Amino acid sequence: MRHFDLVIIGTGSGNSIPDEAMAGWQIAILEKGTFGGTCLNVGCIPTKMFVHTADQAAAPANAKKLGVDATLDAVHWPEIRDRIFNRIDPISAGGRNWRANENANVTVYEGTATFEDAHTINTGTGERITADRIVIAAGSRPSIPDVADLDTTGFHTSDTIMRLDELPESLIILGSGFIASEFAHVFSSFGVKVTVIARSNLLLRHEDLEVAERFTEIAKQKWDVRLQRKTIRAEKTANGVKLHMEGPDGAETVEAELLLVATGRRPNTDLLEVDNAGIETHPDGRIKVDEYQRTSQQHILALGDISSDYQLKHVANHEARVVKHNLLNPDDQIKSDHRFVPAAVFSSPQIASVGLTEEQAKAAGIRYVTASQAYASIAYGWAMEDTTGFAKLLADPATGQLIGAHIIGPQASTVIQPLIQAMSFGLDAKSMAQGQYWIHPAMPEVVENALLNLPLD
Numbered sequence: 425m426r427h428f429d430l431v432i433i434g435t436g437s438g439n440s441i442p443d444e445a446m447a448g449w450q451i452a453i454l455e456k457g458t459f460g461g462t463c464l465n466v467g468c469i470p471t472k473m474f475v476h477t478a479d480q481a482a483a484p485a486n487a488k489k490l491g492v493d494a495t496l497d498a499v500h501w502p503e504i505r506d507r508i509f510n511r512i513d514p515i516s517a518g519g520r521n522w523r524a525n526e527n528a529n530v531t532v533y534e535g536t537a538t539f540e541d542a543h544t545i546n547t548g549t550g551e552r553i554t555a556d557r558i559v560i561a562a563g564s565r566p567s568i569p570d571v572a573d574l575d576t577t578g579f580h581t582s583d584t585i586m587r588l589d590e591l592p593e594s595l596i597i598l599g600s601g602f603i604a605s606e607f608a609h610v611f612s613s614f615g616v617k618v619t620v621i622a623r624s625n626l627l628l629r630h631e632d633l634e635v636a637e638r639f640t641e642i643a644k645q646k647w648d649v650r651l652q653r654k655t656i657r658a659e660k661t662a663n664g665v666k667l668h669m670e671g672p673d674g675a676e677t678v679e680a681e682l683l684l685v686a687t688g689r690r691p692n693t694d695l696l697e698v699d700n701a702g703i704e705t706h707p708d709g710r711i712k713v714d715e716y717q718r719t720s721q722q723h724i725l726a727l728g729d730i731s732s733d734y735q736l737k738h739v740a741n742h743e744a745r746v747v748k749h750n751l752l753n754p755d756d757q758i759k760s761d762h763r764f765v766p767a768a769v770f771s772s773p774q775i776a777s778v779g780l781t782e783e784q785a786k787a788a789g790i791r792y793v794t795a796s797q798a799y800a801s802i803a804y805g806w807a808m809e810d811t812t813g814f815a816k817l818l819a820d821p822a823t824g825q826l827i828g829a830h831i832i833g834p835q836a837s838t839v840i841q842p843l844i845q846a847m848s849f850g851l852d853a854k855s856m857a858q859g860q861y862w863i864h865p866a867m868p869e870v871v872e873n874a875l876l877n878l879p880l881d
């Protein structure tokens with residue numbers, strides 16, 4: 425049985441760990457799917473390439489209010505799809521080739537890995553290997569709800585929907601989180617009739633309540649939004665799919681050509697048979713790690729979606745940097761920093777957030793003040809004729825430290841960055857607002873004005 429200094433399971437953020445400082449180590453990388461993992465192949469990167477294209481497709485409809493008549497002539501789905509994947513697929517193939525053929529100390533095994541014990545792994549390729557240290561970076565996969573006849577009806581997940589042969593006329597999206605909101609924007613902007621089905625009374629209900637309410641109001645104007653629906657059964661029809669639901673007004677059905685299931689993601693722990701290695705897990709299946717990313721077995725570390733509180737690429741990448749450092753510096757280990765983890769929903773409008781929502785601050789009994797500023801009240805907001813966007817801040821009134829920031833509106837994912845910086849480095853709201861120039865008349869003035877509005881002690 426071959427022995428390695430380090431085994432890495434999963435080629436998403438895990439693939440960033442081997443580097444020149446490990447040139448003397450024998451390393452095995454294990455991957456069951458497409459090299460590069462979720463973000464590159466079926467996640468962040470292709471979705472945002474579709475989102476940007478959707479933003480362009482939606483622009484003519486928004487130009488009318490500016491006095492410009494424009495029309496969307498055509499959406500060439502196969503061309504869009506192929507442009508995106510003809511860029512991504514070679515990156516994945518190149519990454520695989522580099523590791524498999526150009527890294528002398530790295531061996532790539534392409535199979536589904538399972539633990540036999542805390543040092544022995546079955547690579548799923550017919551070969552078993554042992555290792556001194558192991559990194560589990562095996563990610564997550566779509567979680568499929570228990571809806572009768574869903575399997576036999578046929579459905580898409582984010583893994584398959586981006587590679588359709590052609591655009592459907594209509595699409596039902598089951599779920600109301602990140603993936604549902606982003607794909608609803610993409611497909612509706614391309615002319616597909618979109619129905620979004622939510623269990624709760626709001627879309628994106630993990631967001632600050634005012635933000636989720638604003639997003640839901642806007643969504644209802646563009647998509648057929650069905651709230652508070654329990655999906656009971658799926659049925660295959662001559663033209664596609666029918667869902668049977670129960671809602672506030674009793675039983676109802678909805679039909680469309682295709683169904684996208686976007687109801688969360690589950691960690692891939694079950695595939696790994698981690699019990700054989702004595703690795704402890706949370707009730708939801710995530711691997712338990714400490715702040716150094718160590719599992720309950722000190723020589724096994726884990727990172728990213730399989731263990732993290734956050735299913736976000738920038739978090740997986742951060743944790744991978746921590747793991748790399750700790751592997752190289754066992755006597756000088758560093759901790760992961762999860763104090764201020766931001767997230768953005770790349771829908772229309774965009775949403776970005778960091779820190780506590782107002783509801784979380786209240787529930788935690790934290791003393792706070794808030795201020796909101798509408799895009800409509802800053803000069804660039806006038807330029808865009810924006811009527812719905814705003815930035816909402818929460819701060820500690822005594823110290824002026826920011827404890828939460830929530831933005832809904834154009835370029836929210838970019839506009840929020842100075843707030844993430846301020847929170848990460850402990851810059852108080854007054855110093856942040858008054859201690860620097862804010863370019864006039866740019867979008868971050870929405871942040872400057874919200875900071876100035878905070879009723880601090």
Ligand SMILES: Cc1cc2nc3c(=O)[nH]c(=O)nc-3n(C[C@H](O)[C@H](O)[C@H](O)COP(=O)(O)OP(=O)(O)OC[C@H]3O[C@@H](n4cnc5c(N)ncnc54)[C@H](O)[C@@H]3O)c2cc1C
Pocket residue numbers: 433434435436437438454455456457458459460461462463464466467468469471472535536537538561562563564582603692695696727728729730734735736737738739740770
């Ligand atoms: C549609 C979509 C859009 C997203 N958009 C964003 C975004 O805009 N911004 C953002 O921050 N995050 C986004 N995410 C989340 C982000 O993609 C993930 O948080 C991130 O990719 C997780 O990285 P990871 O390294 O933990 O896992 P992954 O990248 O999933 O890598 C895990 C790898 O392990 C392999 N594997 C699993 N089990 C085994 C096994 N037993 N043996 C061998 N190999 C195995 C898998 O095949 C996979 O390649 C998105 C996710 C999705 C699905």
Ligand SMILES: NC(=O)c1ccc[n+]([C@@H]2O[C@H](COP(=O)([O-])OP(=O)(O)OC[C@H]3O[C@@H](n4cnc5c(N)ncnc54)[C@H](O)[C@@H]3O)[C@@H](O)[C@H]2O)c1
Pocket residue numbers: 569570598599600601602603604606621622623624628629655686687688689734735736767768769770
């Ligand atoms: N822009 C980004 O950063 C981005 C984009 C896409 C995905 N992601 C990551 O991927 C993860 C998965 O995305 P997601 O949208 O699948 O998950 P999510 O957790 O954002 O949303 C899941 C939604 O499905 C609903 N749901 C769960 N079970 C249901 C059921 N049986 N019937 C109806 N609705 C049900 C939940 O109430 C929730 O609204 C996200 O949590 C996020 O971390 C991030």
